[in-house]
Amino acid sequence: MxxxxxxxxxxxxxxxxxxxxxxxxxxxxxxxxxxxxxxxxxxxxxxxxxxxxxxxxxxxxxxxxxxxxxxxxxxxxxxxxxxxxxxxLRSQVNVIREEGVEFAHSDIGAGQKVQVEFVSVNPTGPLHIGHVRGAVIGNGIANILDAAGFDVQREYYVNDAGNQMRIFMESAYVRFMQAAGKDAELGVESYPGEFVVDLGAELYAEFGDSVVEMDKGDAIGVIGKTALDRTLANIHGTLAMMGIEYDEWFSERS
Missing domain, CATH: 3.30.1360.70 (Arginyl tRNA synthetase N-terminal domain)
Incomplete structure (x- = not known):
């Protein structure tokens, strides 16, 4: 206008x-x-x-x-x-009811591809309220672009490499050893939350004493992938409860 x-x-x-x-x-x-x-x-x-x-x-x-x-x-x-x-304005009520979920959709983005990356937090524990806020905003933006006719790809960039993952793996190892009854202490840099305590117990229940006897590096090599997979599964579950689905989970290590 x-x-x-x-x-x-x-x-x-x-x-x-x-x-x-x-x-x-x-x-x-x-x-x-x-x-x-x-x-x-x-x-x-x-x-x-x-x-x-x-x-x-x-x-x-x-x-x-x-x-x-x-x-x-x-x-x-x-x-x-x-x-x-x-x-x-009153007349628009019937228009909205008639068009249903297609109301306000357009084709201004037809033929154009866009990628919306959102949340993408380090997979070192459950999502907190700040992450969830970002998830709602990011998914909302993706939905608006989708309604405008764009070919939208929703991506979660999995930060599964680098220093934070090293700290997470070492924290999971300490909790694993504690679950085995060993005297192990978290380092100055660590993830002390209850999630990792529970994760360590789950890892010990799955891998048992055979891994306890390994050198630290070898043990982390064995339990690390499972620790990461279970943390990602927790994040997946939270997002699924919110009705948020991704087209791509892109690993930083890939």
Whole structure:
């Protein structure tokens, strides 16, 4: 609507010709100002060499009449405010019900591929509330892009290499040895949480004393993959409960 009105004003010689413009449309901070607002007139003032309010007036006068908008007004130095018509808003209830899950879908991204990588935390324990927040936001962005017609790939980048994984594996080994009744202590850098305590007990129940007798490096080599797999399974489970699925779990080690 804003771009169309700007084009109409330029075509009518009410405003000077300019290049392609992508206006920003936002919700006003003060509800009384309207439902939506754009500052495009302020952005164009320099290139058009006109006062922002004058530009805003020309654009507002060129907005095509429709049942959707009941009022277009100018505020402050040149903000253009739009107020949606109440009757039109009420009519959208039936439109939404008729279109169902396809409501507001478009094809603007047709033929374009995008990758959304989100969460991607180190697989060293369960997800916490901060990770879950990121999962919701990331999946929401992916869903919006999908609804806009993009070919979306959701990726979890598995940080299964590097120093944090070394610390995790050594912590799991210590808990494994403690489960075997051995005198083992966590290092200064470690993962002391209950998850790793339980994981160590599970690893001992599975691998037993044969691994206890191995050198530390060899023992970690045996139990490490299972420790990683079970941690990833825990993360998988949490995300699955949230209805979040990935197309790709990409291992840093690969």
């Amino acid at each position: 804003v771009v169309s009105a700007l084009d109409s004003a330029i075509a009518a010689d009410a405003l000077p010709e300019i290049g392609e413009v992508t206006p920003t449309v936002e919700r006003p901070k003060i509800a009384e100002h309207g439902d939506y607002s754009t500052s495009i007139a302020l952005a164009l003032a320099s290139s058009m060499r006109m006062a922002p309010r004058e530009i805003a007036t020309k654009i507002a006068e060129s907005v095509e009449k429709s049942s959707m908008v009941c009022d277009v007004s100018i505020a402050g130095p040149g903000f253009i405010n739009f107020r949606l018509d109440d009757e039109w």
